[in-house]
Amino acid sequence: MADDIRFTLHNTQDTYDDALRAEAAIEPEEVVSGPVRKETQIIAIYGKGGIGKSFTLANLSCMMAEQGKRVLLIGCDPKSDTTSLLFGGKACPTIIETSSKKKLAGEEVTIGDVCFKRNGVFAMELGGPEVGRGCGGRGIIHGFELLEKLGFHDWDFDYVLLDFLGDVVCGGFGLPIARDMCQKVIVVGSNDLQSLYVANNVCSAVEYFRKMGGNVGVAGMVINRDDGTGEAAAFANAVGIPVLATIPANEDIRRKSANYQIVGTASSPWGALFSELAENIGTSVPNRPAPLVQDGLLSLFSSKDTGGDIILEPATFADMCGVELVEKRSLEVIYEEL
Template identity: 85%
Template sequence: MDIHDTGARSASEIHADLRKEAAIEPDAPATGPVTKETQIIAIYGKGGIGKSFTLSNLSYMMAQQGKRVLLIGCDPKSDTTSLLFGGKACPTIIETSSKKKLAGDDLTIEDVCFKRDGVFAMELGGPEVGRGCGGRGIIHGFEQLEKLGFHDWDFDYVLLDFLGDVVCGGFGLPIARDMCQKVIVVGSNDLQSLYVANNVCSAVEYFRKLGGNVGVAGLVVNKDDGTGEAAAFAEAVGIPVLAAIPANEDIRRKSANYQIVGRPGSPWASLFEALAKNVAEAPPVHPTPLSSDGLLGLFSADDTGANVRLQPASQADMRGVDYVEKRSLEVIYDGA
């Protein structure tokens, strides 16, 4: 749909086109072997769990080790690259392409891709709050990447930062369309982040049964307080722990000030050097997702409320007044 033609079309026609576009399902996953030399890795996790922190430091360390790295933020919040660029906002592909189209210009790589110390980075972005589907925005962003030549770029690693809401087609794009070779999940020793990690594992297995090739390479434990639930989850679903980043005040303070802690020679260098090695070498594996009860079982019942039992409600409960059950008028015949 050409936005310059909207003046000649009715609002109902425009809305019908938008509904039709929103109903488009992702392509079926590819079934052939993975042949691309570039490692494309999708990183998933609950919002606020530390994906952007992990990826900024990981990509920086990889670049310092001589690797060509492209970091792509695929979260509508567009905060993936903020730490990498010292808190500066990176123009997003979706917003920039819209402005360029209105001006009659073409989007170029110089408009949306920026670099620091060997790391190349960009943000897909998303619609304004309440004005569109974030997942559909991700799909549109990748369509723009393809027009910019994504499949011809030469990188050792492409790291994709995704929100863990894989129930949405857009956020499940790399898994559903076999766009990456492997998935990494970021979690912590809390139930909600592991719930999201378990959902990602379930999505990977669902699409593998449909012929997809994507597997889970492992779990990064962020803000590790030593209680061990995240490590127990990784063992239960059959994936390795790639790194355990401690809940440390120095890390928290430096990250809050937009400082990279994963620098060669820094106190945390060895941690991110090991993470870079593990991310590169970890093979994609078949996870075994847990049931809800299995996930709750990783935690103390006193912490999660797992001792609560379901108590059925009655009609009297629902009506809030004295309730006398009326006899049915149905005639019931004895069997012949």
């Protein structure tokens, strides 16, 4: 019996060795040669929720398309609102939702199911899980896996713009930075502490992955709803990134954005602003930022606005119990050293 087992194991090992030799004998495929295609600029835009990323991107993409560029806009926010301005408020089917429905029906997702066009811009939304039913970051990863199946790496665009939520720091939302899926990052911020806190976190993520061997850099910052107080510009200068555009806090822009009107066109009074932004983004280079520590970020603002004058008072055990404690003598026997 033992001899039979040894014979079987010996034959199994021989079969395994033969398979390895056969695999090693396969000649590698020839290196692909041919004309070099133009390089697509893949740019990830990050910022605090509600800071105006979708507004900026919708108008920027329309301006780029008007200038003859081929542009793909991908919303990577679970709210799925990146394309709402582009499509006049109409929600387009998300990749995750469509994928789930198609899977139940035993069908494959096609590009026409998830990608739509307007004003020369191609746009789609990754989407996210229903509230309480999944991880938004994992949904982003699943969405990009599906894009790869649809031939993402073979598509021919001048620009691919990725709209990412910056408040969330889990792996899925950091995907473009962590996996070198984009060449550069743009942060959108304003003259308020919370949006600059998010922008600083993004810079920290870029710097972390640069130390790990990554290549993504920060191309610059777009200051939205600028009221002239200067904190956002001071932040950009402090971390070492350029300001690509400054969009003023203007009632005309606010009203038109609320009514789903595009202002990033040559026929608009704001066309020149977005034309300059498109030019600056196209020529910008990925910088290695120098993120600020918390005190450095707070120093951009007046101490009376950020609590910089507050002194932290340590709590005591009595505070935590809510009563005045009476010290009790210990019953432990302590022996003096001889």
